[in-house]
Every structure is written in structure tokens, then in C-alpha cells.
Amino acid sequence: MKSDTTRAKKRTRLCQMPTPGNIAGRSSSITNAFFNAIIPIDAPTEEEEIQALEILGMDPTDIRCAYCGEKSTEWDHLRAIITDQRPTGFITEIANLVPACGKCNQSKGKSPWRTWMVSSATLSPKTRGVIGIEDRIARLSKYELWREPTRIAFEEVIDAGLWTRHQANWRTVLALLTESQKLEHFPFYCRPFRASLNQA
Numbered sequence: 499m500k501s502d503t504t505r506a507k508k509r510t511r512l513c514q515m516p517t518p519g520n521i522a523g524r525s526s527s528i529t530n531a532f533f534n535a536i537i538p539i540d541a542p543t544e545e546e547e548i549q550a551l552e553i554l555g556m557d558p559t560d561i562r563c564a565y566c567g568e569k570s571t572e573w574d575h576l577r578a579i580i581t582d583q584r585p586t587g588f589i590t591e592i593a594n595l596v597p598a599c600g601k602c603n604q605s606k607g608k609s610p611w612r613t614w615m616v617s618s619a620t621l622s623p624k625t626r627g628v629i630g631i632e633d634r635i636a637r638l639s640k641y642e643l644w645r646e647p648t649r650i651a652f653e654e655v656i657d658a659g660l661w662t663r664h665q666a667n668w669r670t671v672l673a674l675l676t677e678s679q680k681l682e683h684f685p686f687y688c689r690p691f692r693a694s695l696n697q698a
Contacts, residue, residue, distance in 0.1 A: 520679065525672050532668040533585050536652065542592035550592050553641050563599035564638060565606070565615060566628045574598035576638070577647065578608040587649040594647045596638065601626075611638065 542550070551557075554564050561570040573595040577588045588594050598606075605621035606614050615623050615631060623631050653661055 525675060528671055528675065529583050529668065530580055532664070532671075533580050536656070536664070537579055537585060538589045538591075538648075538650070540589065540591040540648070546592045550595075550641070550644070551597075553644055554596065554637050556597065561597045563602050564596040564641075565598060565602040565611070565634060566623045566626065567630070567634070568599040568601070570597035571600050572598055572603060574603045574606065576611055576642070581608045585650075585652050587651060589648050589650060591648055593645045596641065 548558060551561065556562055556564075562568065563570050574597075575588065575590065576594050576596050578586055579588050579590065579594075580586065601621045602623070605619055609617075609619070612635060615635060618625055623634070628634075656664075
């Protein structure tokens, strides 16, 4: 049985506990899923991959983050494909992808890459004290000029009826998330179980 003193004492946790789930907090993931599903993916050839890395000054056997120089773990959309809950028109293709690390990809999000790199955003190259930022910006600027990126006016090329239904389905799912978050009986049923754990 834990004493009141033990329970009240603040301590540094050795086991990092997850934060309670928030249903409505998944709205961004749902939005991305709805629009990512209709954004084309144009896989590059090996020649295009090699050419892209050459422009960025990288060795294919040691691919680095184009923003900071750390080991690359993924490829990031240089220009956001979704912003303000709508497709921007850019697609997933080699002209719009650069190697990135998880920290830079997470920090950049949907921000314009150039302003983000020299911003005070958490985990941005400037904030992390990355050396040679101007050189990296110059290489990325050259990469932007390599080829014209594809840009699609989705609302013009997709049947109006289908587009309206897709938007309506998306809004319905977001509304259901919000409604479920408001339900009060879930935490009510959990209280007795949580109380028994605290008394153990």
C-alpha cells in the first residue's frame, strides 16, 4: 500500500508514460490521409535519383539530409503537397523530393523551406547551429531550378461531383472525431478502474 507521502512526492520518471489520447487531435492525420490518397506518385528512375543527388552534392552510398547534413532517414517534399487543409497541386516526384532527417522533416512541416532553414523554429538548422547553411540553401536553390515541378489543379481535373463527395466524406469524418471527443461516458467508466490502481 502506497502512503500519501509517497504518492504526493514528485519524482523524475524512469519510464516515460504516453500522454492521454485525444481523438480530435487526429484531424491533421485524417486530412492528410484523405488528400494524400488522390495525389499522384511518380517514381523516379535510377538515373534521375543519381542526378538529383549529384545536384545536391551527395554520395549515393552516404545520403545526407539536404537541410542539415545529418544521416538521411527519409525523403521530404521540398514544396508542401497539402496546406490549409487543401492540396497545393504539387505531387510526389523527384523534382519535389530531397533527402531529409526526421528532425528537419518534423520541424519544417509545411513551411517554405528557405525561410524555415534560417528561422528560429524548434529543430530548424539555424536553431541547431548547423554549419554552412548558406551553402545548403544555394544547393537547394539549384535543385529547384533543375526541372519544373508538376502542379495539378485538382478541382479542375477531377469530376466536380466526385470532388464534392470526397470533401463531404472528409468533413463528416472530422465531425465524428469531434463528436466522439465530446462523449463524457468514456472517462466516467474509467474512473473506478483508475481509482483501484491508485489504491494498490
